Amino acid sequence: MEESKQQTQWQALIQLIKHEVLPALGCTEPISLAFASAVACQYLDKNNIKKIEAYVSPNLMKNGMGVTVPGTGMVGLPIAAAIGAIGGDADAGLEVLKNITSAQIIQAKEMLTNGKVRVQIADNHKAIYAESNVYTETDHVKVCIENTHTHLILIEKNGELLYQTDSVNQALSHDDLIIKQMSVRLIYEFASYANFDDIKFILEAAKLNDALSEEGLKQAYGLSIATTLREHTKNGLMADDLLSKVIIRTTAASDARMGGATLPAMSNSGSGNQGITATMPVVVVAEHLNVTQEQLARALILSHTIAIYIHSKYPPLSALCAASTAAMGAAAGMAWLLGKGEYEPVDMAICSMIGDLSGIICDGASNSCAMKVSTSVSSAYKAVLMALSRIRVTGKEGIVCDSVETSINNLGAIVSNSMKATDTQIIHIMSHKA
Template structure:
């Protein structure tokens, strides 16, 4: 494989594996309001009018915004306007404090913030218009959570990047021609210094997991499972440890912890799902620093590669594909770095968890994170025993690449109506 292709893999990791504070959909809107606020200046806010795509609405309605103790897009918009760092990307709310929260709540109490669905042909889109006594600013974000495509001030466009309706965003890297085999080769043999930055994924997401086990965030699934060990309801073993430590990270992240997650493909939960199972197995094996880094790179890059076969937001719970990355990383560590173990584990996961739907970001996401982590380890231990879901069953084909394409086709084409129905149900619920 050429060094040029390896450079694309490094770019993919650096672009798709980034720290993010809070669920990235409401954070995207907070970034839009923070940028709009920076344009109008420090005058008193008269109104904030936010509009988002249906999928962003779905993923922003039920999740806690970090540091606020409140759920939803309205508080995210208000917080972004009050204290958001417009240059901090997915960490836009990193400076939030109690005074900021009080001021953001005042905007809500005074009915100065509105959020509705935008009429756009974009899966990922948010816009915010802030009006003060002397100025009005509008900021639009599209295609990725942090890509600002338009800024207006007092009716004048001061920045614009063309949006082609119905067309996907061109990514700053190219995975054309990539394969699980090539990714495996890269992560096994690339110079360690080229991928050493992947150590940060372990450091950041482990801290989030520890936080989730120490406090009652969200549904505190990880902490609850840990309590059951003493009762004998569950056993202390590697699979249980994987489920507990992985779900705890999601508990904290969805429950409003003010620690960042290392995200994958624009999602903190995907980052946690790709990271923590590999960390737990590496701890169990007492793996070397080099093997830990290479396994993290493999997990995250496989997750990015599979996720690139379908839209950024869809009806599929993408922790399932992130956990396929984790299966690759765990399989590499436990299976003597053998490619066949990785291929078989991914195929078995496609046969197992490809039907898990995304019904919006919420505390319950930690349950799905736990389930997909369990599936990943189960698929790995099957593969270690030379067992996999065969190519004659369901979505699974004889090869891993065909199986991934089948999954991508299902999500991109077959699940569109499912996604629309989920959004319709959720919107109707919110209006009851």
């Protein structure tokens, strides 16, 4: 590729990564609704809220029903809508709840107790949609979010339109264009040879997600999966080896995030768990190898970009657990480190993971997400070890083909088409449970 064209493409890719890899406090589905409520309260007196009526897409409902909202100790979308309205910072995006106070949390819980918050499924087929209607005695503000977790498409006060835009704006269309030009090989070349100064921002992902991991090992969060596994390395039921470290330290961050820790995760493609999964296995292997900060940055940028690339092949919310595809990014990053920068192990590890993990369902964001994270990173490490020995799931087996690109596209086709029925069934089961 001509050098100037390559540099232009790499710069566009860097902008895409900066758009998709962002700090997020709490699970991004309830946070999206909290953000909508916070924006609405910029246009009215938040001290006199009488009621909140919210509507969310089926997938956002699925992912918001069972997850703890940071700082509140409560699960679900109603508390997210209420605390977002009362204490949310509309300028903070996915960190909208970073400054909430105990007094505001009490006030939000009182709103729920008094039946002043209602969240229903919206009558649309959008993957991501959140609408918050906040009422005082004199005013009603409606805010709508669509397509990504903080993409405002409408603000309306007392029937007067204050802001409106298309559901897909120019920036998003530009992001779609650059990712469609990519391939695993081109992403590998970008990660391996881009100017270090241009990509070292990704080291912030290691800093944030490692802090979340440490928090998850300090106290009980969620299902305490990581602390449980760590105890079993001490009593001999698990080996205290690199695989165990990868699983435990990655899962600890997911435990903390899903259990309501008030620390941000560095997200990927709108998900903290995806960001954790794309980050922590690479960090653990990098520490094991004692690599330089530049090598860590290159492995992380490879992991996160591969995760974004594969996720672009299917809807932003679907029946597939996206931690599994983020772990394909982690496999690429680990393979790059352990394989001394060679391309072939990266390619082979991704193909083996598609042959192994395809079809892990997403049954909503909850504490059990950390189980799926641990399964996904375990598969990633296994695929990397196979790739280092030049062994992979072959093109003669299942949906995997000789080409890594065709294999990824096959997975995307299954998620985008046949797994829609699976998603409908999952939401039906969960809504009837509720």
